Amino acid sequence: MMKPIKVAVAGATGRMGQEVVKLIQREESLVLSGATARRKKGEDAGEAIGIGKLGITLTDSLDEVLAQGPDVLVDFTTPDQVKANTERAIEAGVRPVVGTTGLTEEEIRELDELCRDKGIGGIIAPNFAIGAVLMMVFAAKASRYMPHLEIIEMHHDRKLDAPSGTAWKTAELISKEREEMKQGHPEEKETLEGARGGYRDGFRVHSVRLPGLVAHQEVLLSDAGQLLTIRHDSLNRESFMPGVKLAVEDVMNRTGLVYGLEKILDL
Ligand SMILES: NC(=O)C1=CN([C@@H]2O[C@H](COP(=O)(O)OP(=O)(O)OC[C@H]3O[C@@H](n4cnc5c(N)ncnc54)[C@H](OP(=O)(O)O)[C@@H]3O)[C@@H](O)[C@H]2O)C=CC1
Numbered sequence: 001m002m003k004p005i006k007v008a009v010a011g012a013t014g015r016m017g018q019e020v021v022k023l024i025q026r027e028e029s030l031v032l033s034g035a036t037a038r039r040k041k042g043e044d045a046g047e048a049i050g051i052g053k054l055g056i057t058l059t060d061s062l063d064e065v066l067a068q069g070p071d072v073l074v075d076f077t078t079p080d081q082v083k084a085n086t087e088r089a090i091e092a093g094v095r096p097v098v099g100t101t102g103l104t105e106e107e108i109r110e111l112d113e114l115c116r117d118k119g120i121g122g123i124i125a126p127n128f129a130i131g132a133v134l135m136m137v138f139a140a141k142a143s144r145y146m147p148h149l150e151i152i153e154m155h156h157d158r159k160l161d162a163p164s165g166t167a168w169k170t171a172e173l174i175s176k177e178r179e180e181m182k183q184g185h186p187e188e189k190e191t192l193e194g195a196r197g198g199y200r201d202g203f204r205v206h207s208v209r210l211p212g213l214v215a216h217q218e219v220l221l222s223d224a225g226q227l228l229t230i231r232h233d234s235l236n237r238e239s240f241m242p243g244v245k246l247a248v249e250d251v252m253n254r255t256g257l258v259y260g261l262e263k264i265l266d267l
Pocket residue numbers: 010011012013014015016017036037038039040060076077078079081098099100101102125126127128129165240
């Protein structure tokens with residue numbers, strides 16, 4: 001049997017980090033080698049998230065976790081932590097699998113260069129749910145034929161960033177397929193600031209934040225007499241785990257960093 005992949009988790013007590021720790025526990029091909037969290041540091045990682053003792057103590061020191069020699073670091077922390085965490089992982093020769101949103105295109109390019117210099121693989125995916133990736137790719141394809149469109153993303157009200165990483169990625173994929181064009185009335189005026197949402201490459205992106213939601217997105221595309229709605233709903237955070245597992249396995253066999261799960265799926 002193959003040796004299990006040693007996975008460390010940054011942000012292990014967060015909404016996503018907890019799911020990743022549970023994923024690692026149920027997969028024989030993965031083993032938890034370390035975990036970071038600040039508020040629950042010193043506690044056992046399993047006990048802290050209610051799944052029983054795992055023998056891994058939570059620490060707020062990423063360097064301590066990296067010194068254990070994991071193969072992969074999975075990061076679900078915050079937009080202000082992720083760049084530094086990922087740089088430190090790569091410098092330590094640990095392959096990053098990043099779900100945390102908020103990295104700019106320039107930062108992603110820098111991290112790719114670092115990975116290549118080290119000869120290791122990495123992936124940054126704003127959304128690990130396979131259905132969400134399909135929604136983004138289908139919407140981008142549809143935009144070639146139906147270029148009038150708007151993106152509406154809807155999330156829980158604990159989310160820090162707007163628009164979501166998924167909406168940014170969708171916009172990027174659409175902008176590669178669709179000729180830039182202005183939509184709506186040329187003399188349109190907002191009488192309530194923000195009413196028309198954010199603007200990118202000629203189309204609008206709207207962010208909704210409500211308690212009880214998880215992660216949802218609609219891309220509305222229209223033409224005379226017709227509306228195409230491409231929608232994805234993550235109903236819980238387990239929905240992201242098959243994609244996380246795929247990414248952890250993938251980075252073991254690549255050099256350089258990819259941005260987007262669609263790059264490692266055979267679509
Ligand atoms: N790619 C994808 O598929 C998905 C991406 N996301 C993204 O993942 C990120 C996390 O989301 P979510 O889990 O909901 O957020 P949470 O706020 O629930 O979790 C973030 C966790 O990070 C921990 N944390 C923050 N800073 C540090 C630090 N310096 N060291 C150690 N731990 C730290 C926090 O714990 P403490 O304060 O105790 O340290 C917290 O538990 C967001 O950017 C979100 O957009 C979310 C869902 C899916």
